[in-house]
Amino acid sequence: MSSVHDFSAKTITGEDKKLADYKGKVLMIVNTASKCGFTPQYEGLQKLYDTYKDQGFEVLGFPSNQFMNQEPGSEQDIQEFCQVNYGVSFPMFSKVDVKGKDAHPLFKHLVKEAPGLLSNQVKWNFTKFLVDQEGRVINRYAPKTNPENMEEDVQKLLSR
Structure with missing residues (x-):
């Protein structure tokens, strides 16, 4: 598989979602x-x-409980937390593994396309991957990189 659009995942409400639905974004x-x-x-x-x-920009959130048990709640708990505390309205997906042998195939693809500095694994929560309109991984951002520091890169891709 050569594109993010080749994958699918379950939404936080349990529906199957093809990432091909995001082609062009x-x-x-x-x-x-x-x-x-x-x-x-x-x-x-x-x-x-x-x-x-x-x-034409989307944020796709994938909760994971693989780092010090920091996402222990159910999908409903996660959804409620995100909406109540942060007004999250972007698409959220069901909890997944993002590293190791049971990692979701999407995350295996993401780390292969954009390896980290020290390892190909996702190191921590809030590792971010920027993907272009054709589903190619353009950049990987460390957990400590704040979203506002990625805005210029988002703008550049949107203006292509």
């Missing part, structure tokens, strides 16, 4: 957690989404 794919020091990044991700969604 710039994507920010991020693994999330509700009890992480980086959790306030939900606010910045929502702001980016609000600013650019009408220009």
